[in-house]
Amino acid sequence: MPKELLQQKFSHLLDDTLIEEIYASGIFKTFEKHDIIIDINQTLNYIPLLLSGSIKILREDNDGNDLLIYFLESGETCTMSLTCCMGTSKSKVRAVAEKDSSLVMIPVSVMQKWFHNNESWRNFILESYQTRFNEMLETIDNLAFMKMDERLYKYLINKVKLNESKIIIVKHQDIAEDLHTSRVVISRLLKQLENETKIKLSRNKIEVL
Template sequence: MTKEILYQKFGYVLDDSLINEIINVGVFKSFSKDDIIIDINQPMLYIPLLLKGHIKILREDNEGNELLIYFLEAGETCTMSLTCCMGKSKSKIRAVAEQDSDLIMIPVQKMKEWFHGNESWRNFIIESYQIRFDEMLDAIDSIAFLKMDERLYKYLVNKSMLNESATLLIKHQEIAEDLHTSRVVISRLLKQLENEKKITLGRNKIEVISN
């Protein structure tokens, strides 16, 4: 089953020999929703390839407040963990399962070997860096240039697209933590968005209304 999923999610970019090697050396792991997959200051011994589910990548300030950087989808890897692996440093991010997720963990040494010896892996890593770089620029632009209500609505739309559902089962506190603000502010802005007919609120549920 793992081989079939690997081909389904990564066969478009990784060659057959590499996928077979990933199966031989990789460690398959499953995580439940809200499990911490990689934590801040954790030694980086493996890099993750996401086979199923969604993962959110967070940064933390000195007071323990978290800020959402980007989401990972099936068929992707976390380039911030790649950077830590290449630099032999500890993790600077926290990766949390947004929903039940399956991963295959690749030993750091293999990642380095493949980067120099396998063109399909090298292209995958470079493309992954570009995607994540664009997403981080987008996150910076949102923080710098968008008002909080605009950031909130963009967050809800993106999360709806990620989950392929207009209905989000989420608490106001969780949104507040992702956007690095207070629950009171989020609750007020959600009500504002509902009055603007952009969303419909329910108990721990938000319906995103298509434009």
């Protein structure tokens, strides 16, 4: 049930009164894997709190190619969406369900009121900003300083943590799109990692050893 899931994921972060208000004013939605939850240039009237599943946050270059910025896990929110909401601007990112996910969408008007009136919500938002800022800095460092094979292995390790499984079900093309490179490059580097006994390859499946 949505209310039980909301309490389970956020009771250690938000006070009971606020959770009741979120339940009363929020809109609960479910998305299937690969569904677009928020798109670039979309006007945002709600911000998402992720109850279950995972979401990847992407930027788009001038040629329409996606670049992975970070992943959201259950119990988190997208602070880039928050920034757009607070500034009443359109979304600068695309949020895509990495796997089947459920969310509660919170209207901007109540979110802004809570920021001024509720300490637990204010702390949650500020901590979320810090976490996402650190992750974006890490993404910039990866792009600037890490070789593609290092980025690929780090990507796989993050997938293992996210899915809580050493078995990753994914196509080489999907990895290539996330890392902003070609499928041929990814396939070659995966084979290299397999030769280094870091992973084991199967059809549309990777086991991290």
